[in-house]
Amino acid sequence: MGRRRGGTIIETLIINALLVLMALAVLVLARTRNLFAVVVLSGVYSFLMATLLVALDAVDVAMTEAAVGAGVSTVLLLGALHLCKSEEARPAHRPWLPLALSGATGLLLIYGALDLPDFADPAAPIHRHVAPRYLQNEVDVPNVVTAVLASFRGYDTLGETTVVFTAGAGIVALLRRRRHKGGGDAQ
Amino acid sequence: MVRSISFFLTLALFWLLLSGMFTPFLLAAGAGSAFAVALIARRMDLLDHEGHPVQLAWGAVLSYWPWLLKEIVKSAWDVSRRILDPRLPIAPTLAEFAPSQKTDLGLVIHANSITLTPGTVAVEVAAGRFLVHALTREGAAGLAGSEMDRRCAALERP
Amino acid sequence: MNEILPFLGGLGLLAGAGFCLVGAVGLLRMPDFYTRMHAASVIETLGAGLILCGLLLQAGFTLVGAKLLMIGLLIFFASPTASHALARAALLRGLKPKLASPEDK
Amino acid sequence: MLAAATLALLATIALALLRAALGPTVFDRLQAANSIGTVAMLLLAVFGFLRGRPDFLDLALVYGLLNVIGVIAILKFFRQGDLGADEESR
Structure with missing residues (x-):
């Protein structure tokens, strides 16, 4: 596992560019009134998020984010949209209090993140307890992530896989072709 | 089987x-x-002539793909030139014509090929009637009885 | 020979990325939805195709190359379907295209 | 060259995002979102090569599939107002 520490300038640039794009997407999202457009844009946000997760080397999380964020939640949100109007009502109050609240929460989170170890720091606490044992590959599965997911965290993963399979089943139901008794009517 | x-x-x-x-x-x-x-x-009865089409004339398919690729590159180049031209020389046109394919699959392949070629998008697809939005008048004029139409009809097994 | 293929791949990659940019510019410049659709299809055909070919030349005949081909096939089959569905839905919802000469249809 | 291509793709996403923000119709936004999906997939592939770990192309495949499914789901909803509706059952 000869990973470079930190990463090159271009990688940092890409990660930051993705973060900026995500922030822009959220701004657009907050200003849009049409709820269809909101669903679409949140799908875009999920895609950008998943790309960012790949850039940060968390491929399995990215996979789940893409499947759940862009796949299942789009379907669920559309189902919910069926039950309500497709235009968002104008808010009755000025949003200053929620804005201040979320701003404060954001600052608090940033303050908390200052204490975290650097990205990909080998001396970080999380890399010093069980990770070396996982890396020694006791369970004869070629890929480390797979070994951790399928063996050490098997039950956990079973739940996750159920979610992903449910997503798959939903998608099959969605794309199922309609049967016509009397031959072909091209869609 | x-x-x-x-x-x-x-x-x-x-x-x-x-x-x-x-x-x-x-x-x-x-x-x-x-x-x-x-x-x-x-x-589940998912494997029928649409779900997994093995009945196509595969020889014609193999010669169709390179031809389609060439067409795509040509028209993509044309469209990008028009995009970058400061005067934006486009003349959007709707064209209606009758395709010559008989099976659903042939119609779908033809419509997909039209859409895949930049500059033309198949908007409505039915047997005997395609409605196509084209970026230019020339693009709209060349659709009925085109080489693409002939080649797609050749894909269907007689 | 061993130097030339990756270099060509790099060129293809750059050209493909350039076409993607052109398509995005088209998305912004075109006057209405239906014409923007043509700009987007430049991204999906020439842009994506050249980028995948460029990567393919750098990867060679490996498993990675085969996966690149799969991605290419996926775009090849899926993108026109999505475009067509989009155009049809727009027309059904009554979005009128801006035409150059209103008299033909 | 990989780096330059990555930057160009990021710029493409930014421009398409601008189109998604401007609209004006929902279909414009859908079109832009679809393009962003395609470009994100390409970005992922190029980024894998840039990192020297091209074996993550599986993820790009998943993206492509999901992108199509998402767009078709939305459009089906548009046409019928319901995701699971059969034509027979109506």
């Missing part, structure tokens, strides 16, 4: 592609899952 076998082989190949491991256990697991999926798909 031919469809099920061909579907099974496609799935097994896809597994190989994604795993890239060639140990006996993983190969057997892949073949097993592909078999199970093929069995379920067969039971």
